[in-house]
Amino acid sequence: MSAAGPAGQASPIVGSLGRLAAIASLAARETLRSRSMLIAVLLNLGYLALMAIVGYVLSSDAFAEAAGELNTPEAREPVVRLILLIGIGGGSALALFTGVFASVGAIGNEIERGTILAVVARPVSRWEIVIGKFLGNGLLALLYLVIQGLGIGLVMAALSGVWVTDFLVALALLGIQVLVMVAVAVAGSTRLSMVANAVAVIVLYLALTNTALLFLLGELADSDLLRGAADWSRLALPVGPVSDLAGVVLLGPVARMLGQAAGADSPLPTRDWIWIYALVYLVVVLVLASISLSRRDLR
Amino acid sequence: MTAGGHDAGPGHPIIRTTALTKIYRGGVRALDGLDLAVRESELFGFLGPNGAGKTTTVQLLIGAVAPSSGQASVLGRPLGDREARRNLGYLPEQFQFPGFLTPLSLLDFHGRLQGMEVADRRRRAAELVEMVGLRDAAERQLKTFSKGMLQRVGLAQALLGRPRLLLLDEPTSGLDPIGTRNVRDLLLWLKGEGVAVLLNSHLLSEVELICDRVAIINRGRIAAEGRLDEILNPVSSVRIRARELSADGVRMLEAITASLAAEEGGWWRAKLADPADASRLAAAVVSSGAALEALVPTHETLEEAFLRLVGYEIPPPAPPRVPAQPATGWGAPPANIS
Structure with a gap:
């Protein structure tokens, strides 16, 4: 055996992809083995069971009798859409927090423990560490969302006989929302400890996804400044607007009929381009991270 | 001996630092103008007390930490360069890893980071677990390993990419004497294979046994750098046995030596300020009327040199004492010795 000399090296691009895959896969495996992931999976199963019960009740014979002559696929579709929106809305929140909690210490913990030292001594770029961690935790959260979303969608389709194609678009939008939050959490972990980052991300999330109150205050005070601040401040963390857009997509033409359905009739305007903005935002966050x-x- | 000098010699510098300085946030000056040169195929001991700047130096060399000022190159490339990192191996002082991994999966992960192809990293991982004596535990989770076994995994990880330069931070930490001996043999073998090793260790006897050159760092600066024979005082003390050494004779010896202490069996140990004083000491014994039976020069150990160079105040030896009842033929005990 020889100690010195060139090792069998892959080409630069293949090598970089290999490093990203290695970091992502290890990040995902670490998350999967964490206690928080066990809790997330249990919550997921509980939520799926709850949604199945709700779907069953709403499509039961009693419901059908109450619906009377309206019990046709066309008549059931608005109700199915509403259940789907509530179902994947809650599911995406679970996926989002699962991804965030897996990511808030993704890099900060490694720096504190010193595990990052053996990694950076390899021919690894810092951006590969950031993107690798993002991919590992982001794709895991996305998988969580997709399994949950498709589970809810398929159960509802089986119970109601109605398949809503828009549901997949809404699910994709909620996936963007989850990835944005994971990117923000990974970015925070490059500078903050796990606890400080968790607090910062949650405060940021709560503050910038609940600006409707500020908007209503602006309405009461008839202040364009407050209304504008409520609207545009959401671009600082575009998860709320993307979620609203998912609501609009899913409820579609029945949104008005359903009145105050979640996300469908937000006092704040929805923008069709917000998902593109969110993707650009995600890339910018990862570059800054x-x-x-x-x-x-790294000490 | 040079104090941080880059003297010429066989082998090119594989690590070179010039006035390398690192000031951490808060103004802590971890390195203060470090000048260091490690050559190819050299086993280089890097010593210093806690907080002297050893770990900071190694972290600078792997690119984990950025210098505040100064210049440095590793394998002929600037600090943090990706190509340089491709050719170095690093064992942190406390090698950390996810406990669910096995030695083989950990090595596979590092092999992927190294950019090694699948077949090569599998072959290399198998070779290394064999080399560090972990073949039977290759599929066991690391969380079940003892500290010594984990240290072996860390060594295997450091050797994975067939490095030209190894940076080892306390490689024998946690190892039993057999493990320590194996690491020593491994390092000597690696040196034979052309690998340069920067060995950061507190086991000075180990460094003394295997290192070609050493540097002693103190307060962020090189206190001494060179071969052992350049760093160690050639004759720092002598042991003397003299028959019928009187009190006056003892006083004469005290005047020449830095310190003088009586030992068991009629021996005296004299510390010398200058190696040339050994002959003056012999002359003084004879001129005092005593019979000089033995004079054994004692070389400075690396530990003594280390303590001297880092400015550690060695407690003064016990005052010379003379046996109350000297053995027959050993002369009368000197009076008023303090």
């Missing part, structure tokens, strides 16, 4: 990590001492 990579710069942030490359400029700090």
Whole structure:
């Protein structure tokens, strides 16, 4: 055996993809083995069971009798859409917090424990660490959302006989929302400890996804400034607007009929381009996170 | 000996630092103008007290920490360069890893980071677990390993990419004497294979046994750098046995030596300020009327040199004492010795 000399090396692009895959896969495996993931899975199963019960009750014979002559697929579709919206809305919140809690210590913990040292001594770029962690935890959260969303969608389709194609678009939008939050959590972990980052991300999320209250205050005070602040401040973390857009997509033409359905009739305007903005936002956050990590001492 | 000098010699510097300084946030000056040169195929001991800047130096060399000022190169490339990292192996002082991994899966992960192809990293991982004596535990989860076994995994990880330069931070920490001996043999073998090793260790006897050169760092600066024979005082003390050494004779010896202490069996140990004082000491014994039976020069150990160079105040030896009842033929005990 020889100690020195060139090792069998892959090409630069293949090597970089290999490093990203290695970091992502290890991040996902670590998350899967964490206690928080066990709790998330239990919550997921509980939520799926709850949604199955709700779907069953609403499509039972009693419901059909009450619906009377309206018990046709066309008549059932608005109700199915509403249940789907509530179902994947809650499911995406679970996926979002699962992804966030897996990511808030993704890099900060490794720096504190010193595990990152053996990694950075390899020919690994700092951006590969950031993107690898994002991919590992982001794709895991996305998988969680997709399994949950498809589970709810298929159960509802089986119970009601109605398949809503828009549901997949809404699910994709909620997936973007989850990925944005995971990216923000990974970015925070390049500078903050796990606890500080968790607090920062949750405060940011709660503050910037609940600006409807500020908007209503603006309505009461008839203040364009407050209304504008409520509307545009949501772009600082575009998960609320993307979620609203998912609601509009899913409820579609029946949104008006359903009145105050979640996300369908938000006092704040929805924008069709917000998902593109969210994707650009996600990329910018990851670039800033990579710069942030490359400029700090890992000790 | 040079104090941080880059003297010429066989082998090119594989690590070179010039006035390398690191000031952490809060103004802590971990390195203060570090000048260091490690050559190819060299086993280089890097010593210093806790907080001297050893770990910071290694973290700078792997690119984990950025310097505040100064210059440095590793394998001819700037600090943090990806190509340089491709050719170095690093064992942190406390090698950490996810406990659910096995030695083989950990090595596979690092092999992927290294950019090694699948077949190569599998073959190499199998070789290394064999080399560090973990073949039978290759599929066991690391969380079940003892500290010594984990250290072996860390060593295997450091050797994975067939490095030209190894940076080892306390590689024998947690190892039993057999494990320590194996690591020593491994390092000597690696040196034979052309690998340069920067060995950061508190086991000075180990460093003394295997290192070609050493550097002693103190308060962020190199206190001494060179071969052991350049760093160690050639004759730092002598042991003397003299028959019929009088009190006056003892006083004469005290005047020449830095310190003088009586030992068991009629021996005296004299610390010398200058190696040339050994002959003056012999002359003084004879001129005092005593019979000089033995004079044994004692070389400074690396530990003594280390303590001297980092400015550790060695407690003064016990005052010379003379046996109350000297053995027959050993002369009368000197009076008023303090």
